[in-house]
Amino acid sequence: MKKLINGIDDVVREQLQGMAAAHPELSVHIDPHYIVRGDAPVAGKVAVISGGGSGHEPMHGGFVGVGMLDGACPGEVFTSPTPDQMYECGMAANSGAGVLFLVKNYTGDVMNFEMAAEMLAAEGVPVQSILIDDDVAVKDSLYTAGRRGVGTTVIIEKIVGAAAEAGYNLDQCADLARKVNSYGRSMGMALTSCIVPAAGKPTFDLGDDEIEIGIGIHGEPGQKRMPMTSADAITEMMALEIIEDDAYTRTVREWDTENGIWVELELTDEPLAAGDSVIAFVNSMGGTPVSELYAVYRKLAAVCEDKGITIARNLIGPYITSLEMQGFSITLVKVDDEILKFWDAPVNTPGLRWGA
Amino acid sequence: MKKLINGIDDVVREQLQGMAAAHPELSVHIDPHYIVRGDAPVAGKVAVISGGGSGHEPMHGGFVGVGMLDGACPGEVFTSPTPDQMYECGMAANSGAGVLFLVKNYTGDVMNFEMAAEMLAAEGVPVQSILIDDDVAVKDSLYTAGRRGVGTTVIIEKIVGAAAEAGYNLDQCADLARKVNSYGRSMGMALTSCIVPAAGKPTFDLGDDEIEIGIGIHGEPGQKRMPMTSADAITEMMALEIIEDDAYTRTVREWDTENGIWVELELTDEPLAAGDSVIAFVNSMGGTPVSELYAVYRKLAAVCEDKGITIARNLIGPYITSLEMQGFSITLVKVDDEILKFWDAPVNTPGLRWGA
């Protein structure tokens, strides 16, 4: 394992210290780890907060700033952060307008954020928690942990962050987050495994002519392994799995702010259809250079056109990564006027910036 | 070799087609390969043009847009583009205010741009050509090819692009480019080699515990090989080589627009000194994730502080890459008010964007 790190136990802390040095406009807290906007809490504004294991940079810490997240909680590498990080982050970012947690659907993240929501609610903080579960590679039944949260996370953080900036209240932010999640679908693949620093060796072994299809973002193995093939063939296969994915129904738990209890909701995502407009997001898993993403985008644009889907906006680059893993993911998020307006709104973060 | 490509001969063309699909605000020309702003030529504005081998994305094509480059000429992977690309690009971007070539100092780039400058001049186009040679890893004597152009290229393209946007004329743009180059110093290192698609195997072999210091951006081997060590040790070594680098004198050829001949100039760069302010640029070679760059930045900031150098601005990410190579480079560019003003000016390109 060759990585630009010092002691293995210091990896996350030192990277945060680097962020603090580079971005004085952020407030980086070391014990426990969390990042908030330097001007937090922003009066009257809902605090949009996310978090998850480290190793996915720039997500989430790199998306803290005007027009996106108010706070982010980085866990250890590929390990969900703990409730006290989320609690402290929520307390630091809450202006009184409440806290919206954006939670990727992994058992660890879900349980830790649930505990944190309970802790914040116990302090009288209005809190909502929305699950992101967009990974069509996970073939789910009602009885499993459900789909993972992957690429759509970046899109939701941008859009809901802009809405909060524009004055949406907590319920409106939560509704928008739920809607964008229901409009988003993703799938990923790996050319190589990554190496968790503390593990010191690749999470899975992949032959010189093999690829792993349907990987998540924790360097975990995917749905299936297959022989390496062309960028066009891989892209087409993944794009079609996303576009042709059926309606998806699952039960999620959300926090009922009024009654202070968890309630279960059954939610259904409608499939994409000809005539839809989308944000097309081609993401590097970290080790794949942007040049290769353009080869993927070329084919993705052709498949979308063929299916009657209009690409209204695109995002191409390493935004939700798995350390140095080579590979990519495709995310398509259906858009409407509300979503597009907030996508186009100014954003000023270390990882995503325009209009500011 | 596992890469997201189709046929080996189609790599560059298909990536350009992907760029064309993703960025309708650019005009991507396929035969010969060049990219210009969609609104080129921009009346009254100097056309700032760069180019070089492909495989360094987002540089240069990803830096075409308002506030940066007017045009870029991508060669084959790691191979300088040809004079006819540069000529066509210059003709397409020239509004009458002339063409400024920003040329990285590699024999191939220099010779091809020289021929293109002669061709444009023969058509009556005012042309200037500035060499970028900032790589302190190259130990130069007066009789060699000199230092390579590396990280400072990105900084010059941003600053001179903003100046051209602000109305600087051809001579002013050339003077500013020469100044920024004289203020810039870089050094790079590799954890792994990259694989040129047409070669199909790593350019050099590096052991599991070895790193290569002083690499350029063509995946070529560097100054020396050494055992792997910590991010701090590597960063300090490289930062000190940059900061303690002596005054550097060399002879460059520039085109004399008035007389239509090449003239030789002897130029000397002054070393960095305590009290200087700099733009600090920590760049990924492509396969190193941004998280590791922050560990590097942490130490770089400490070394600069120790040396009395103030980091006025920073840029952290994969901007001038070598395909999927793992490794990083550090660039320090001394700044003054003129440079900072143009650094902060709005830029809107696929690879670098703010304020717009």
Add this chain to the structure above:
Amino acid sequence: MLSVLTLSQNLMTVTKAEILKWITLSADVMQENKQYLTDLDSPIGDADHGINMARGFKKVLERLPTVQDKDIGNILKTTGMALISSVGGASGPLYGTFFMRAAAPVMSKEVLTDDDLVAMLDMGLEGVISRGRANLGDKTMVDGWTPALEALRTAFANGADTKTAMQACVAGAEQGMQDTIPMLAKKGRASYLGERSVGHQDPGATSTYFLLNALLEAIS
């Protein structure tokens, strides 16, 4: 080992010192098996379970001196809170909740009867289930805890002494751990793998076995 307070088989069989020893031995075993648990978490997870458990129990050890003089309930509660605030992942809230809930029936006690021991572990498992909502057979730590506690109760019902009952408990945990191998995962990260999760032992069920085995050692 006989406590001076032992009156009958069913009274005051586990001392506070033994509980403290349990926590310390658990920290040791997690540290020793850090690589092994992480390796188990590679094919069907994200290669961090051993790292998580070792980090968590290291934090527990740091906090232990502050509750050395407190009752068993408080020791377990502190253990749970330290795990929750340092492990993260799925196992953090699960093991954290386990110790927090296990603390409830033994609050302000300095020594435990066999009934207390059963109540403590039962309440812990209930916490794991209510937090993680896994069913038996989902290929999680629940498949380690459940047969272990069943075996413990059965042994006590059959008149076994504490140590013998705990031996049965550990054997149950071991069996439960091995039985996860052929299971198809339905909860946790391994569930993303579908059929490919079959044939691998669950890391969480394995750390559960280590934890119960540490308890057996502590009282032996």
Add this chain to the structure above:
Amino acid sequence: MLSVLTLSQNLMTVTKAEILKWITLSADVMQENKQYLTDLDSPIGDADHGINMARGFKKVLERLPTVQDKDIGNILKTTGMALISSVGGASGPLYGTFFMRAAAPVMSKEVLTDDDLVAMLDMGLEGVISRGRANLGDKTMVDGWTPALEALRTAFANGADTKTAMQACVAGAEQGMQDTIPMLAKKGRASYLGERSVGHQDPGATSTYFLLNALLEAIS
């Protein structure tokens, strides 16, 4: 092979057909040695020389039919322009300039004398030197061309026939190519390596040898 026009040893020894054959054979040899030249360019360059040369000569072959009926000068000029517009890198302008300049002394000729042959190659080398400003011993293609053309001139001066002289020329190129091995590079990409460039054969000097060898074959 005797041309019907051959009057003396020094007159009309290379025909247009042979020049066309030279270009075709050059394209073949670059294609065949694409990997070899690229491998030579790996330790001291950027692993593309063979790829560059093969791509360039492929483009030359595509253009060749359009000048089949033109004179030798035009054939060489077209070759040079095709190389310039398709090779890129350092070798593109260098070999491109070589053929463009080599064309000048043989413009409108359909057949060459030995003097023409020497003038053609000499002018080409002059072009390489004025474009690349490399000195002898800098570890570049100039170290292939220079001894080769010296040997050619010497052979003719000693009364050799065309073929024999060209054999000497190729031997000179081969020697020059091998002599680059111990050199420390001062020009081109290899110069960045300093001392580490020693011990490797220069790729450009190698392609120069292949080019001259193709010429020898074409007239044999």
